Amino acid sequence: MVTAAPPSFLPRAGLDRLIALLRDDGRRVIGPTVVDGAVAYEEIASTADLPLGWSDEQSPGRYRLVESPGPGRERAFGYTVGPASWKRYTFPPRVDIGRGRDADGTVTYEPVAPEPDALAFLGVRGCELAALRIQDRVLRDGPVADPDYVARRRAALVIAVECTVAASTCFCTSMGTGPEIARESADLVLTELDDGYLLRSGTDDGRRLEARLDPRPATDDEVAHARASVADVRRRIGDPVAVQGLPGRLQARLDHPRWAEIAERCLGCANCTLVCPTCFCTSVTQRSDLDSRDSVAVRGWDSCFSGDFAKVAGGSFRWRRQDRYRQWLTHKFSTWVDQFGAFGCVGCGRCVTWCPVGIDVREELAVIAPPAARRPLPMAAAAAPGDFTPARVERTWPETPDTTTLLLTDVDPAIAHGAPGQFVMVTRPGLPAVPISVSRYHPEGDAIELSIRAAGPATATLSSLAPGTPLGVRGPLGRGWPLEAAEGRDVIVVSGGIGLSPLRPAIDALLEDRPRYGTVRLYHGARTPNDRPHKDDLATWAARPDVEAGETVDRAGTGWTGPVGVVTHLFDAGRWDARDAVAFVCGPERMMQATVSTLEDRGLRPERIHVSMERHMECGIGLCGHCQLGRFFVCRDGPVFSRAELGDAFILEGV
Amino acid sequence: MPGLPLRPRVGVVKLTSCDGCQLTILDLEEELLSIVEAFDIVDFPEATSSRSSGPYDILFVEGSVSAPDQVERLAELRARSTLLVAIGACATAGGIQALRNWGEVGDWAATVYPDPSLLQVLDRVTPISDHVKVDVEVRGCPISPDQLRELLAALLAGRRPQLPDEAVCLECKRRGLTCVVVAAGATCLGPVTRSGCGAICPSFGRGCYGCFGPREQPNVASLVSRFELDGLAPDEARRRFAGINAWAEPYRDAIPRGGGARPELAAAGVPGETEAADARR
């Protein structure tokens, strides 16, 4: 085994030399460039053609180019993939494949010999390399290869670029295709830094090219920085699709009622298949002249969504949209594996962004073929049930007559960097460990806030701890609010009473990254005006112009001029469109049930409504069995669940 | 396709239309000589002075049925034709003039003509397939020269013409165009409209106007919801279907009462009503 050469560093200006070298070698350089409001892959002559300083916002059914944040950081690859894919060059939308002639009593056929230009692809992302590999399997490595594809593929040099940004539609991490790129998977791999590019070559062609660029060795700092920015992309994307066992799960759900529901929205327009970098379905049409017997066979991109695609004499075998959507989705995530040994999806998210009605495969897979149980999270500080890390009560203040907030400092950094909606186990020697949701994170100060309602003796003792008191904390535990599912969508946050506390970090995160979300609506209901927790925050949020906030109380005293009634009544008659929104709900269980049913009446889909469930939790890591709820352990698999995955467990008594 | 003689007798006739589709035949300049060699053109008012009363092996019919005498004429023509081809949106869907179906013909006539009593028109403008059997439909306003060429070549070669019943989106993406719905929030009928135009409007950054009419399995309701999400009022979203192919199902059902007219122009009416059923009562 040969040890790979360490990465080298090419200053920003070197990119133009790279393009020039490739052109000198007689290659047409195909790279990203802005066309018609999107990043396309076209022939480029220099870095001036690249989308310098451009980035993009993507969500289901929506794409907008935006200028990258931060002046002076004119990155060439600061965008995520657009509608174009490289298959346009390796597998063109229309190509002549053969000619037929009837002359002098003889019929002759000849295939059209491919004569592709030498190309260089600049800016191929991890998911796109995977897409090329998939098409290689389908079109090149099978028993019969497609000569046109083989020739075009061989004629292209591949220069890959690791992603340092992610769109809300990305899921390469789940499909195992990115964002990291192994050097062997391309001729040359670039990682963009502020002032240049980290280079790694994976083939002899790439090594020769790298040598001609004469780059200096990269510093440890540069390598670490590059790794960190790619790792950040991985973290941002998370792991939205549970691929373990997915092919079998899908095959078992061919009769799921969801297929018909999708068809209500699906336009059958075929956009998903045409922007997909792996879809390879085609139809051959004959072009013949009027005055001779000559004809040309033209192969063009087709789609399993087209009416003629599955037609035989008498009609189409897949005549309904639901048949066609099922065909497409099961091919990508199930039958493709049988045919070609790998998924037909690379997680690029194009089919999600470019679906005009925003159908999201990640969501549909979760509904149709949900995993048996959620995958366990990696544990943070003090995992074992008997282990706690020390922290200290810095300060306490009352929220309501029965609820107190504790500001804990000297908290383990893993806890202070927890996610909104997660919880910790808190204890003192002599006290049981009590699960408490974190009501605010202060990651920079290694501090968290816990809002504790004195509902029993232990919680009363914790509530009355004096500043300076040390205590033990384990966490962060459980799964929190899926903020990534809310990106690009309107968000409705509904809380009841002290249920606001577990939501407060989520609201903090929404408002900190406000442009990533659509309209943010916050609704809170309390028993009386006096029972409102986090009053300062409620006032601050209500005053923000970019937030729609509403509050209600069950019983108004004098001096309360706001709404009176249950929290649902703040939005059950509202005129705004709720259908594309995501909801986060926390409060007493009856209040959550009423809220969820009102939201469903407003058109929210159950997989977009998330609730935080309360059950008796002891160990916090799914080992003690107390908090079982249907097929879940609330501590490990929750406490936040979507309405869809809870199923009947959400409403049945005694589960 | 029925068997045709070696040099089929061809007629081109028109009902209510602008002649644009006939002119598309003349636009096939390079092939015109081959066409005349391959087909015996016996009737073509835009091109020749000769007039025939058939019989025809292939009869191209342009235009909608808008007047009582056209109904009889069409039946006679059908009886004298082996293969009847409807060309253009007027013949296949009623055309732009079918927008008058959303009003009272008398009201329209009174505003346009000094002496409407001389006018002999039907209450409803209809496609020719409402009256006679149509063998082939060539869609579009105007029809596509490529599709016409393909039809002629297919007739000569003895195969089914490749006039794909697919969404405009397929042509759009094959051309490498960026989706104007997703990237610009445009109101584009492409996802529910049949291809054939080469995705002309999206190539200029505009939404499709639906010139080729509905494709198979069009999901009009879902597309309307999408337009509403982009901020279009429900009626505004539905009025987009009140164009060249307004009378074609299911565009027809999507169109609000009053057809293409905006409510402030419509006579008395309460805003917010969308029942197309009213239009057809």
Added chain:
Amino acid sequence: MDVSGTIGAFHGSPFVAGLAPSERRRLAALAVRRTAEPGDVLLHEDAPTTHLGIVVDGRVALRLQVPGRGSITVLTVEPGDVFGWSALVPPYRSTSTVVAVERTEAIVFDAVALRAALDEDDGLAASLYPRVLRSVARRLEATRMQLLDVFGREVDAAW
């Protein structure tokens, strides 16, 4: 809010959504726009219910007079929702006092005229009564939630 906004709000209200155009026209003919300043009383508890209203903008409070405790707000009505349902239910007396707590824009229907229209138009009655019933049912459901006192202290806490 201008007149067209009010008309738009009328048509957008869940209360009329889905009504046939003819029914909507019928209702629209009876509708009157009404503006109330904070403190204005729209209906008096126990007095004949003179109007059924839809709040378009602002907020009205439903208040009950409780001896010794004064006037208690039991519910507020937010935009899109109705007040004065007792205009359609004998004995046609208001069950609460309806007071504007903010500047409020409403569409109101005269109780007598509305009842007359419903008497002579079975179709309209068949469409409208279920909506009124739904509004009342929703209010009943909400009242039960309030009664439950879901935020109250549990009898027996785990910790």
